[in-house]
Amino acid sequence: MEKVGKQRYRPLLMNWGRISPRLIATFCTMPMTSIRFSRRSASLWYDQKSTKEERIKQYPMSNDKLPTRNENFSEWYNQVVQRAEMADYAPVRGCMVVRPYGWALWENIQSALDTRFKATGHVNAAFPLFIPKSFIEKEKEHVEGFSPELAVVTIGGGEVLEEPLIVRPTSETIIGHMYAKWIKSYRDLPVLINQWGNVVRWEMRTRLFLRTLEFYWQEGHTAHATADEAETETLQMLDIYYDFAVNEAAVPVIRGRKSDKEKFAGAVRSYTIEGMMGDRRALQSGTSHNLGQNFARAFDIQYLDVNNELQYAWTTSWGLSTRFIGAIIMTHGDDQGLILPPRLAPIQVVIVPIWKSEDERQAVLSMAQEVRQRLIQGGVRAQLDDADQKTPGWKFNYWELKGVPVRIEIGPRDLAQKSVVLARRDVTGKSGKSFGVNLETLVPQVIELLDDIQNGLLQRATEFRDAHIVDVSSYAELKEVIQAGDWARGWWAGTTEEELQVKDETGATIRCFPFDQPESRGACLFSGRPAREVALFARAY
RNA sequence: CGGGGUGUAGCGCAGUUGGUAGCGCACCGCGUUUGGGACGCGGGGGUCCGCGGUUCGAGUCCGCGCACCCCGACCA
Structure with missing residues (x-):
């Protein structure tokens, strides 16, 4: 059954360029000195030629100490999450159980965000888990982006369904459908709805909290009368994420705009908050999208304006997920384990x-x-x-x-x-x-x-981050900085193809064009063309 | 879907030329302990992934499945 989705939707995939050796690069930079590991990841660290006996001697299976972050950050993370009783592996591949301690942290995150949402006029609602397959297909970029990772229900109550149902990977489509019903006049706008829920994306490689098949999040969906208003909303919500991250979680994120290559499937513009984790890799920790009229056109969200003329609405969406728990863990944790920011800590x-x-x-x-x-x-x-x-x-x-x-x-x-x-x-x-x-x-x-x-915590994390962002003015410098594991910041006027080339050759992607930009202009580090803005490059989760 | 690997107690693992299953941790009981991961004694716990085959006898050998993990192709 679970194969149905993939098989059905593979053909829809068109230009999925083969992507980067990022993971290879990551693998290569990791030290081969793991002290302890679970059977899951063991093979990664084995020297293929060593005998089993040697491995056992070399890696005692003592269970009482964590690997240090320097030894093996990834294994440190896995063990901290499990041993601190934040989450555990579920019996389904790629799924996690959020344990009470982890969920308590999530509840505190929820309440900090929810308060901010309400204070800016948003209300909560709940939309269905299942989405008619045809809905997903209505917005071209959206379907291309999400097809490979959809879970599809084809049977219900023992009967083959007339139309398969998608387990929501995000709810733009079904909410768009409802907005089309509800929005008739400019007097109905804006609509400012948020939903707390879960979504499913059939990922290939999973990590607890960072990338699981099912995850919990909030998704805000708004509709507006004008492009300006939608843009203002998009930015406002990004600022709320920023305020939350910095002032509640003590995670010093950077606000910025996503490159075309990295933006949400179906969005006109995507904004992000990016955090630097303890291993200096970047983590996209929250996103806010200006969807323009893309979904309004796909779902006929139209209203009559003051002049009695029919207009398409302008919509936005924004989300922050349980991935943020991973951000907190990897930003503040040390070799003894977690360090939770007091404002969010379940137990202070x-x-x-x-x-x-x-x-x-x-x-x-x-x-x-x-x-x-x-x-x-x-x-x-x-x-x-x-x-x-x-x-x-x-x-x-x-x-x-x-x-x-x-x-x-x-x-x-x-x-x-x-x-x-x-x-x-x-x-x-x-x-x-x-x-x-x-x-x-x-x-x-x-x-x-x-x-x-x-x-x-905030100060320490900020200093760490700033110490590992390096300004570069040439591709050679960028390569060097990325190779060293740091973030590179430099003028960029490149194309998506050029961005892809950087990713292929260095493992780094454009994390964002930070809001904080120099006054001057410069020359693109890659092509030498005149550039209007600087981009941040990093290897990312 | 391609390549590699692993399935034995809750977890991590051992199990020799095939002879009827063990170790550490965890768990339960009793006692002694407690200012940076205590100790002794006793105890409970197994569909050895599944199905079939070879054999007097299979955790072990053979075949076919299944599951999971890792690597590659995507992503919040």
């Missing part, structure tokens, strides 16, 4: 009690309870880890792996002075600990610390 403070005797246990626990109460009353998301099967040391490591921003340790030594130990997740070891923190000033101090961590 974890309290670890320490005791030896039963007497101590009682006393420590009751103090820990009180601390937890005070924190919660102060509006802090606090949790007490009072499990007695695990040692404090184990708990420290566990909660660090889970990225909880602040840990409070309470032991016998603290009882007497009515004080606690504060440990911040973003500074490892003893230097991140404050001893003898007084109970009376604890709550404001924790709140200040959370704030400090939030700012620190």
